[in-house]
Amino acid sequence: MRNGINVAAISEIANEIKLFPQEALYRYEVAVRWDGAPAFTGRVQPLLAGTTVSARPFQLRIAPTREVAEQARAMGEDARTPDELFIAGLGGCVLITTLMGLTTKAYAISRLALQIDAPMGKGEDIAYRLACCSAGNAQEVAAVVDMVQNYSPNHRTLVEANEVQLTVRTVRTHGDVLVMAQAPKSASPDTARNARLDRLVMDCEWERSVQLRSRVVTSSGTDLLIDVPKSMGGIDKAPNPQEYLLLGAASSVAREFHELATDAKLKLSGFEVSMSGLVDLQGIMRIDPEVPPKVQEMACSLTAFGEADESQCRALAQEALNRSHQMALLRQPMKIGIEGSYETLPLETQW
Amino acid sequence: MKLYSAFGFETDEKAAWLDELKRRRIDGPRLNSPVPDKANQSRDTVCVHAGTYTDPTTGAVGTPIFQTTTFRFGEQSYDAFMEGFTRDVPIYSRYGNPSQWAVQQKIAALEGAESTLLCASGMAAIATTLLALTSHDGHIISSNDVYGGSYNLLREDMHQWGRDVSFVDGTDIDAIEAAIKPTTQLFFFETLTNPLLKAIPLREIVALAHRRKILVVLDNTFLSPIFLRPLELGADIVIHSATKYLNGHSDVTAGVASGSRKYVDRIWAQMLKLGGSCDPLSSFLLERGLKTLHLRMRTHHANAMALAAALSCMPGVKTVHHPSIEGYRYPWVHDLCPDGQGGVVSFEVEGGDAGALNLLDKLRLPAVATSLGGVESLVSLPFNTSHNSLTQDQQRKIGIQPGLVRYSVGIEDAHDIITDIRNAMEAIQA
Numbered sequence: 001m002r003n004g005i006n007v008a009a010i011s012e013i014a015n016e017i018k019l020f021p022q023e024a025l026y027r028y029e030v031a032v033r034w035d036g037a038p039a040f041t042g043r044v045q046p047l048l049a050g051t052t053v054s055a056r057p058f059q060l061r062i063a064p065t066r067e068v069a070e071q072a073r074a075m076g077e078d079a080r081t082p083d084e085l086f087i088a089g090l091g092g093c094v095l096i097t098t099l100m101g102l103t104t105k106a107y108a109i110s111r112l113a114l115q116i117d118a119p120m121g122k123g124e125d126i127a128y129r130l131a132c133c134s135a136g137n138a139q140e141v142a143a144v145v146d147m148v149q150n151y152s153p154n155h156r157t158l159v160e161a162n163e164v165q166l167t168v169r170t171v172r173t174h175g176d177v178l179v180m181a182q183a184p185k186s187a188s189p190d191t192a193r194n195a196r197l198d199r200l201v202m203d204c205e206w207e208r209s210v211q212l213r214s215r216v217v218t219s220s221g222t223d224l225l226i227d228v229p230k231s232m233g234g235i236d237k238a239p240n241p242q243e244y245l246l247l248g249a250a251s252s253v254a255r256e257f258h259e260l261a262t263d264a265k266l267k268l269s270g271f272e273v274s275m276s277g278l279v280d281l282q283g284i285m286r287i288d289p290e291v292p293p294k295v296q297e298m299a300c301s302l303t304a305f306g307e308a309d310e311s312q313c314r315a316l317a318q319e320a321l322n323r324s325h326q327m328a329l330l331r332q333p334m335k336i337g338i339e340g341s342y343e344t345l346p347l348e349t350q351w
Numbered sequence: 352m353k354l355y356s357a358f359g360f361e362t363d364e365k366a367a368w369l370d371e372l373k374r375r376r377i378d379g380p381r382l383n384s385p386v387p388d389k390a391n392q393s394r395d396t397v398c399v400h401a402g403t404y405t406d407p408t409t410g411a412v413g414t415p416i417f418q419t420t421t422f423r424f425g426e427q428s429y430d431a432f433m434e435g436f437t438r439d440v441p442i443y444s445r446y447g448n449p450s451q452w453a454v455q456q457k458i459a460a461l462e463g464a465e466s467t468l469l470c471a472s473g474m475a476a477i478a479t480t481l482l483a484l485t486s487h488d489g490h491i492i493s494s495n496d497v498y499g500g501s502y503n504l505l506r507e508d509m510h511q512w513g514r515d516v517s518f519v520d521g522t523d524i525d526a527i528e529a530a531i532k533p534t535t536q537l538f539f540f541e542t543l544t545n546p547l548l549k550a551i552p553l554r555e556i557v558a559l560a561h562r563r564k565i566l567v568v569l570d571n572t573f574l575s576p577i578f579l580r581p582l583e584l585g586a587d588i589v590i591h592s593a594t595k596y597l598n599g600h601s602d603v604t605a606g607v608a609s610g611s612r613k614y615v616d617r618i619w620a621q622m623l624k625l626g627g628s629c630d631p632l633s634s635f636l637l638e639r640g641l642k643t644l645h646l647r648m649r650t651h652h653a654n655a656m657a658l659a660a661a662l663s664c665m666p667g668v669k670t671v672h673h674p675s676i677e678g679y680r681y682p683w684v685h686d687l688c689p690d691g692q693g694g695v696v697s698f699e700v701e702g703g704d705a706g707a708l709n710l711l712d713k714l715r716l717p718a719v720a721t722s723l724g725g726v727e728s729l730v731s732l733p734f735n736t737s738h739n740s741l742t743q744d745q746q747r748k749i750g751i752q753p754g755l756v757r758y759s760v761g762i763e764d765a766h767d768i769i770t771d772i773r774n775a776m777e778a779i780q781a
Contacts, residue, residue, distance in 0.1 A: 006435035009616070011372035012359075016613065046533050053564045055534040057488030057513060104366050147368055229486075230617075236486045285369040 003103045004209035009233055010100070014285050021288075023050035024281035026229075028242045028295075031274040032062060032250040039063045039072060039079050040254050044243045045274070049231045056229075058239045062247070064255040066198070066219075073221055080224065082255060083120055083200045086248025086326045088214040091116040091204035092226035093154035093241035094128060095212055097284070101144040101151075107136040110345055112206040115217075119199050120325060125335040126158070133343040141342040149338070151286060153279050154245050156294035158334045165299040166321055168314040173269050173305045210234050242279055242295060249326040250275040253300060256320035261308075264316060268306035275300050298330065355430070358439045376612040378465045380439045380452050394461065394577065395645045402457030402638065404449060414453040416635045420444045438619055445623060450634035455607075457641050458597070461576040463583050464609035468619050469634060473572065473592025474500050475627030476606030480588055481505075481539065483621035484566055484614060487513035489536040492565075494521030496749040498545050499737045501570070505539070522681060524555045537566045542581060543573040543684070546697045546733045546757040547672050547750050550684035557585035566614075572596065572724070573695060577648040578688040588614055595724030596694070598640040599647050603633045647726065650762040651694025657765040658758065658772070659696045667706075667776045669754065672697040694760045695723060697733075703753035706779065707732050710756065713775035716768060723759030728768060730758050 001007070017024040029045035040063075044056040063069035063079040072079035095114045102109055111133040118126050132141050149155060201217040204226070210233055212226040226241060228234035239247070254273040261268060276299050283293035302317040304310075321327050359377040366372045382404045404414040422428070422441040431440040438447055455467040470476040481504075485491060493505050495518040505516045519526040521540045538560055540551050553569070560567045567586040571579055575596040581589045591597050593605040606627075608618050622628060629637075659673035674684050674692040684692055700706045711719045717728035721736050731737070733751050741749075760768060 001435055002433055007372070008359075008374050008435035010369065011374035012376045012613070014369050014372050015375045048564060051564055052566060053534070053536050055486045055489035055536055057486065100369060104369055104372060106365060151368070287370045 002106060003099065003109050005099070005103050006233060007103060010104075013232070013281070014287065017281055017285065017287055020050075021282060024285075024287070025050060026242075026279045026281065027276065028240075028246060028279065029274060029276040030243055030246045030250055031272055032247065032254045033270065033272045034254060034258055035270040038068055039077075040251055042080075042085075042247045042251055044239050044247070047229060049229055052231070054229050054231060054236075056239070056243070057236075058243070060247075062251040062254075064251075064258065069221065070219075078222055080221070082248045082252040082326055083118070084202070084216055084219075084221075084224070084248070085244050085251065086329070087116050087118050087200055087202045088204065088224045088226065089241045089243070089245030089248060090118075090126075090154050090158060091128075091202055091214060091241075092212050092244060094130075094148060094152045095204050095206060096210055096226075096228065096241060097148045097152035097155075098130070098132070098145065099206060099210065101147050102132070102134055102136065102141070105136065105140070105144065107134045107140070107144075108345065109134040109206070114204045116202045116204065117199070118201070125337050128336065128338040130338060130340045131343075132340070133345060135345050136342075137344050138340075138342040142340060145338065145340055151284050151293045153284055153293050153295055154241050155336065156292065157245070158329055159336060160292075160294055161333050162294070162298060162330050164321070164327060164331060166318060167299070167301040168304070168310070168317045169301070170304045170306075170308060170310040170313050172307065211237060242277060245295070246275040246277055246298075249324070249330055250300065252324040252326035253302070253317075253320050256323045257302065257317055260316045260320055260323075261304075264312065266304070266306070266308040266312065266316070268304055268308055270305045272303045272305075273300065274303075300327075355427070355436075358431075358436045374434070374436070376465070376616075377439075378459070378612065379456070380447055380466075381456050382449055382452050397460050398457075398645045399642050401460035402453045402455070404453045414450065414635065414638055416631050417444075417448050417450045418631045419448070438616060444631065445626065445628045448631050448634065450631035450638075451629055454634050454638035454641065457638060458576070458591075458593075458607050459609055461580075461641075461644075462589055462609040463580050464589070464615075465612040466615035467607055467609040468615050468622065469593070469629040469637070470606040470608065470622060471627040471629050472604050473570075473590065473594060473606035474504065475622070475625070476590045476592075476608045477501055477539075477570065478504055478508075479622045479625055479627055480568055480590060480608050480618050481509070481514070481537065482512065482625070483618040484568065484588070485514050485536045488515070488534055489513075490515045490517065490532050490534040491537050491539055492517050492519060492527060492530050492535060493539040494519065494541065494544065494551075496521070496544050496547070496549070497539070497541050497570070499740055501539075501541075503740065521551045522549050524552050524559065527556060528559055531563055531565070535563070535565055537568055539568045539570070541570040541573070542579055542687075543693060543695075545573065545737065546695070546755065548573070548674060548692070548695060548697060549750075550674070550681035550687065552683060553581065553584055553586075553687055554683075561585065573693045574688060575644060575648055575693070577645055578652070578691045578693060582610060584687075587611070588618070592724075593637055594722065596648065596651070597644065597724075598637045599644065599724060599726055600636070600640050601722060601725035601727065601729075603636045603640070605629050605633055605637055647762055648691060648694070651724075651760055652691035654762065654765045654768060655692075655694045655696050655760040658760055658768055659698075661769045661773070662696065662698050665773065665776055667701050667780050669699040669701055670752070695757065696760060697755060697757045699752050699754040700756060700776075700779075701754065702779070704732065704734050707734075707754045707756050709779045710775055713778045714771060715775070716763065716771035717758065717761070723757075725759070726762050728759060728761035728763060730756060733757055 225238035283291035
């Protein structure tokens with residue numbers, strides 16, 4: 001296998017999709033739930049991969065802020081922030097697409113890593129720094145990276161404008177209404193939010209086959225693992241990049257809604273934000289030029305449990321969506337710059 | 352890399368992106384064996400000829416036994432490793448051996464499948480398939496009266512591998528649908544159950560599965576591809592304990608999984624890691640046994656029909672379980688399997704389990720032994736063998752009543768079979 005990837009199997013998938021386009025449709029869904037704890041619970045929902053269901057056994061704690069995440073880690077609990085999940089999804093997708101591109105061209109890879117520098121709301125562009133040591137020379141690798149910028153689904157999603165449909169519903173429940181934790185008030189409402197939008201720098205590194213590790217530089221947290229579904233050649237060890245991207249977006253909306261609902265003193269016993277999106281492999285694989293590679297049909301839904309008024313929930317959910325930084329990244333086109341450092345393996349070590 | 356059109360490659364040209372990768376899935380793996388002319392050849396001819404490998408050097412009519420664990424490497428082998436088509440090239444016998452390929456081709460032709468995988472046993476085929484085609488947290492729906500080995504795997508081990516299993520009445524489509532969850536990935540049922548010969552509503556199950564994007568894996572051991580080909584009706588994978596009818600001579604333990612190349616390749620990849628591959632000698636014997644499958648199944652079926660008819664009016668017999676008996680509760684089996692329903696007859700005798708034990712003591716023709724599907728008749732009592740791990744209440748719940756006898760009818764003379772059991776029944780009533 002080249003780079004731990006079964007190229008024959010990838011080829012078979014590509015050629016299957018040419019005959020059976022319905023096998024190209026991958027519908028991802030995630031859900032982020034608040035049930036009274038300081039952190040949210042994020043779950044990856046079953047995936048509809050072509051014409052079969054794939055169970056996705058991934059659940060994680062999501063902290064609304066880096067401070068809460070660090071506090072959780074200090075108590076031995078692994079918690080991630082919306083920013084971290086979102087950027088891991090972005091970086092993971094770019095890296096996996098690069099890996100596939102280089103492997104398709106039969107370049108053996110020794111090292112592949114990506115650093116993403118995300119200013120998070122400061123009006124600057126996102127920047128990638130890609131490091132690659134492979135059998136390809138610098139121009140050859142750069143050509144692949146150009147292709148990646150055209151065909152990485154999450155990258156394409158961020159550099160294009162997208163619509164996100166929002167639906168809201170309330171479910172009347174009887175029982176205790178949970179006390180929503182008050183966020184610390186600061187002099188300016190925007191200051192608290194902007195404090196969460198500190199620059200985020202993440203390193204994403206290829207581990208083996210299609211598995212990656214991602215970590216926030218200067219964080220005490222453990223690595224985030226990234227994988228792809230079994231049907232795409234992965235081992236189901238971790239969520240895939242689209243799932244991370246959606247988790248980041250959904251938890252960002254959850255974070256904003258929590259704050260708004262707290263200020264409005266909504267009577268809730270819990271709420272759940274779910275997000276879904278469709279990726280058509282025909283686009284990523286360039287099989288049909290009419291099919292966009294990006295994540296399509298993105299939809300966000302919020303379900304509020306308790307005694308809150310539905311129209312009030314709807315208004316707050318819309319405001320949460322509008323305030324969410326990750327949603328802004330999805331809805332408006334971003335500029336993303338890339339720097340590359342491409343080293344060529346010595347000839348005698350090439351296969 | 353050389354052009355490997357035999358392995359699905361259309362061109363050697365380097366691909367610039369994924370759309371330019373050219374390898375397609377192909378049927379197989381395969382040798383230079385005759386491919387059945389499906390339009391013009393009957394299944395009888397396929398049984399004899401499909402998959403049989405003619406050695407070009409000697410002209411041997413039968414497939415040689417490739418009793419080897421490993422094969423010399425060549426450029427093709429290295430390309431197979433690098434590009435990922437190791438299933439199609441002889442490398443190492445756990446990966447694949449020409450003796451396996453010959454019989455796999457034969458079974459694939461009989462089933463109408465793109466690919467077949469031979470495993471060390473029926474249980475190896477079942478376990479490997481279920482693990483390969485589900486994920487951690489995946490949900491499987493199965494029947495509460497599948498074969499005991501399958502039941503134990505599903506009940507005792509699947510949760511340890513992160514799979515969730517629900518057991519339902521496999522003949523009740525509403526119960527099956529009610530059990531579906533968002534994480535349901537796979538249905539696993541037996542087309543004809545052991546030992547009460549209940550038939551699942553196969554067409555409805557496949558239709559339900561397709562609507563809900565669920566894979567259908569069926570154990571068709573009791574019927575063989577002679578009487579039922581589930582893939583033609585929309586199932587995704589069909590499994591056999593080849594130990595039974597496919598081999599037919601009670602001298603090989605093996606299992607097979609057949610289906611699309613896409614899914615069987617996944618099962619193969621799982622088998623590489625679990626290790627349940629079949630040795631060359633057993634592969635040879637299985638291929639040989641399959642050559643007479645069509646003849647044996649017809650005789651098994653005819654003898655079973657005759658025995659069921661005789662038992663239905665034999666003093667001392669309370670109930671007969673066979674699709675030919677009036678009152679059989681699953682009449683759709685005749686639509687699914689118009690040519691025959693296998694060679695097993697189950698019946699209840701008076702005197703409960705003690706009476707049944709007494710009967711076994713008096714029978715002279717069948718061997719009192721577990722297993723089924725061989726040329727020789729075999730008889731056993733489910734309560735103390737295949738369903739021994741269930742309590743009495745659990746046995747009753749799935750319909751196993753006191754005095755139940757399972758008779759695997761061989762291909763002996765029907766008159767001899769019936770005379771023997773009549774004599775035995777008279778002896779126990781005397």
